[in-house]
Amino acid sequence: MTTFPIITLLIIAVITLGITAVALFLKNIIHCSILLAVSWVGIAAFYLWAGAEFVAFAQVLVYVGAVSMVVLFAVLLTQRKQLDLEKLTGTVGFRELGKLAAAMVATVLVIAIATTPLTGSFDAINEPVITVRDIGIQLRDNHIGALLIVGVLLTVALLGAVVVASAEPKTEE
């Protein structure tokens, strides 16, 4: 019974990576962002696979629900002038250099992971072990400080975002 979860994992990983790769090399930004939203769903699927239901829900809510919407809005707001964003103006080769660097990082990481011996039994796939209720209790008992700080952080970030995004150029008035 160990092959089934592995196969599931492989399927999730391949689909997610594939979609992401395609997304990142599409020209149209809107298509890009929609595909990325799909890849976030893939990541959520991974969380579900791993038994972290609540994290998966959070992933869907925050990324698929919220961030992707914000991204779409940002795209729409900034697309009034149809600029060819990929036009090469004095930045010869930056794209190739970037891809090269990313490939190097990937290589180094994969080699590092693959050569690391991990001891222990990883074949027994545990059933989901953490429920929403557990997380609630954990948040309330052990992580209340962090929760409050994150709340404040979010508030401040939101305010900051509003202020930054709506600051008008002085010349307007």
Place this chain on the structure above:
Amino acid sequence: MMTFSTILAQAVTGTSSQDIPFSPPLLSLIVFAPIIGGLILLIFPKLDTVLARILGLFFSLSTLVMGTGAAIIVLELFGTAPIIKTAKFMSPYKLVENGEIVSSLGINYHLGIDGISILLVLLTGIIAPMCLLASWKIKKANLFNALMLLTQGAALGVFLTLNFFHWFIFWELSLFPVFFLIKIWGGPNATRAAYQFVIYTLGGSAFMLLSFAAIYAATGQLGFNILPSYVGIEGSLNEKLAAFGSTVPMLVFWGILVGLAVKVPLFPLHTWLPITYAEAPVGVSMFLTAILSKMGVYAVHRILWPIFPEQLKTASPYLIWLALAGIVLGAYAAMRQTDLKRMIAYSSINHLNYCLLAVFAAFGATHATQAAADAAFSGTLLQMFNHGLSAAALFFCIGVLEDRSGVRGLNDFGGVRKVAPVFAALCGISMFSSLGLPGLNGFVSEFLIFRGVFELMPWAAVIACLGLLGTAIFLLNFWQKVFHGPIKNNTSKITDLSPREILVLGPVVILMFVIGIWPQFIINLFKAKLDLGH
């Protein structure tokens, strides 16, 4: 004998012996009708302006209609019959709608109405259509109406929700439409005013949120109807909070107080108010002063009073000075304003602080007789209603002046009474209502407050008298400079009220007389609550 209202009451609450298969969720409808209306207007931005105005008015008026229905039901069901109290300090909620949303987190969808809520719901029902009518000719009317309706729905949500979670959502929700209303339609400094308003209030709310997080951590409850039962029994809220640290109960109390005090506003957290009221368009100023400022006072009654009686008692002797400062400073600062809107804004600070004065006096007094406390509390409640009427009417009058002449300085006018007698008469009645002339509504509430406060804390009442005098001085000064004397240039542009404007002011003025002469009519709404003690 089955009257219409008993049938209605039985229908809604399902208490009838006969089977009436009709029970609309009245409270939810009250809250969500304006929100739905607002969303409709937002979704169809290309709607014909006239249609949009009428739709807006319709949804706005729905509150008044359904609120009156709820009031009739409440009076019919509980007007004379005693209500069984389930716990000490528990307020008797009269109409309740309940549903679980996330039961494991204690977040219930829980609406309830009692005397205080119903008063404010009715006030909202009266003022909100008035605000729309006052801004009838505004540009981009569709968006304006939509945002106003959203604000109205949020305010109603605050008045009717019994669970902190939803309450807080509504509380914050009321901010954002107002932000845009001020920013888009406001005066020259509107952007600054809007930011100041939002950031000030959000800042206050952050403290409140932290406090409620602490309460939730201690009790696992967020219901306004459940939390009071933690007071004064074994394993009380204070003890649970004190488990986090000995200062936590007081900190939690102050956190909530700061959040409310900004909204009311309590001195010295009031500095956002004059500029915001002055810069906002007239309909929004009316709504801000009449309804949104009441949210703070309401929350004092709904949260601080039932949940933190001990802390309130400890803090009141100090807080009362702040309320007195607000009263005196508000009145005297108003005397120096040359911008009429700022003047009325300061007078609002003055009037709202009477409400807080009474609450703090009732809690801070070392010896309180029941009669004095009853007078103080009923005065507070009535004052909320009365201030809503008179301040909104005065803002509207200044809006009329500004609309006609484009200016609103104290010294820009003269002899308006000559060119616009009807306007002068209605504005004069509103003004005298605001300065507490007997026979009009303002006097009743101020008398009750002074009567209560005097017995509880005589010196505070005497100091507050300065505020009464100051109010008379600046309002009469306003009246003399604007309406009396020879006619000035700007005045010649002023025409008398149109029928629409009379429709706005007329009902309010009539209400002022009715409440002034027969206050029991309003008092009956919240009487049952006080009859049972606190």
Place this chain on the structure above:
Amino acid sequence: MPSSIDILWFIPALPLLAAFIGAISTQRMRSVASGSALSAMAVSFGLSCIALKDALAAPGVHQVNNFSWVSVGTFNLQLGFLLDPLTAFMLVMVTFVGFLIFLFSTGYMKGDENYAKFFCYLSLFAAAMLGILVSNSLLLTFICWEVVGLASYLLIGFWFFKPEAAAAAKKAFITTRIGDLGFLIGLIWLHSISGTQLFYNNGEGFLETINLVEATAPALFAISAIGILLFCGAIGKSGQFPLHVWLPDAMEGPTPVSALIHAATMVAAGVFLMARVFPLLEFGSALTVVAYIGAITALLGAVIAVAQNDIKRILAFSTVSQLGYMMLAIGVGVWEAAIFHLLTHAFFKALLFLGAGSVIHAAHHEQDIRALGGLAPRMKITFATFSIGMMALAGVPFLFSGFWSKEAILHGAHTWSVSHIPFYIGLVAVVLTAFYMTRLMANVFFGKPRSHAVEHAHENNWVMTLPLTLLAICAILLGFLGTPAFPWLQAKLLGKDLSGALEFGKIFEGPGLMITSIVLVALGLGIGWAIYGFRKRERFGDADPLEKRFPGLWSALEHRLYFDELYAATILKTNSLLASFSDWLDRWIVDGAVQLVSKLGTLLGFINRDIDEQCLNAGFNETAEEIRGIGNTYSKAQSGDVHGYLRVMAWGFVAIVILVSIALNI
């Protein structure tokens, strides 16, 4: 048939209805407004007469009709109506004088563009005034009291386009409101210690239970303080020192208003209130305060009246002085005498004001006595009636009502056990009153006309002379209600039975007192005539004989002893400073603190920069030069290209991993 107590509320309600009709009447419906006002007053007068009959049938009985107004929890406020002889006499007086003045107004205000509004305000005033009279509750009294103030405000400012009228209206309202705040506090205090503010409630009203209160020091203190606070309200409304300043300015209003409100009725409300709560005042030590304030006011008003030139202002200060008399009477304990004087004063002062109004109307709104003159032959009825009023006011013996009522007051003051000072002050005021009224008569009616308008003056029509005649008759007859020989009025007010027989002997009881006062009146009249009667004023610009003799004193009196200036320099200044301070505090300190917090971040930035500049630059300037050279080289790497930075990081990461793995030999 319902008893009068049940229909008592109609008496104020009818004028209120008339006020409402007046409010919605347009200028075209002017006759509707005045007609409804007049008929309401007439019906109210009829009802008042019935009420008087009922009340007199049972003097000493207080019929009440109470009802709950506000009731919440354990807190309860009741209002009520009261009928006793005091109320009934006042009702008849107010409705009768009111009716006559309304009638006079239909002529006087004929051409005014706000004719309907005028009657609306007058009716509103009458309603509120009658409300005060029938009230059985201090709260209802206060409510009507304030509405009376509002009506007075509206009527003083009736010609609102005149800046002086607008200012006078505001001054009147705010000055009386200062007193009213005292009233309010007194009322609240009373309610909080006694639990009721009903005068009479079948043995439970506070005037009935006051005698049961134990005379402990705290109770005495509290009740005295309440009495004085209530008196504050009366000070404001009745123009007593030190709040008398608004009353002369109130003469900016139309003359019928001055007659009705600022002579006959409203200003008497304070006296009425004091008489009503007399048992309360008696209990504490408030009466002494009342007596002295009254005495001071009586003298002050009379003195200032001597040097005024505006006919209405002379009468206004005379009103102040007479109200002082009434307060004095209450203070020395003879409140029935105060009410007697109130009633007689209402008639003769209304007569004088209407007479003045008649003069002013005939002389095309000339009010300065220096510009009038020689009117006696031109306006015979006005002259005759005005003379009667003048003699009543001056206290000319036996025939005129003022003599008897003033005599009653002086008699009471003489027998006051505490001090004789108020009595002597009263005597001085008697002389002065006779003196300034003689001056007024001599200047207005004798000599020759001193302006063009006056030369062509002629008598007014019946609408205006009829009220004068009726009032004149009353000004004579009313005195006989309360002569020492047959003190019917006083007995009824006190609820005593009269023995029934006339006792002429009593007139001459204590003849010394009466003879003294007759002599003093004669002295005042004589001096007045000696100075102003024999050598009459020739031209408008002539200086007053007294002015030539005592220029300094005269100027002070002419400026009303500089009270206005004094208040402007002290109270108004303080108030204005307080306002400026509040504004400043709010603008700079409170808001400033908020701004300060927001500036704090910026400030830290500045401090940081300063430290950089001062310490680093000064100390390491040379080193910095060198470093800057190196920095210039390296700063070329700072391309501003975000991708470049990120890429370098990636390369760096790869390099570190490779280096580490080589170093660790993995």
Place this chain on the structure above:
Amino acid sequence: MTILHLCLIFSALLFSLGLAAALARSSGILVLLGIELMLNAANINFIAFWKFSPNPENGTGAMFAIFSIAVAAAEAAVGLALIIAIYRHQSSIRLQDANTLKG
């Protein structure tokens, strides 16, 4: 090669894809999305290590992932706001144009 290895490699590849996006695209929005992907890759690591940890009932890894998601959301909001602000100033979201940091 265990399942954990697979998870980690999945995460590493996702990270690299994100990096590639951040390095090779000139649109500010896509750069930001690349960074988001890198954060997600880190979250995958947390979850993977938590799942195969000796006592997963503690839930620490999941908690960390939750907080990380919250912070990432804040970061996305601020980042996009910055991009809009840049767009206001320069009428472009090309990061090459935003080179005012140049030394």
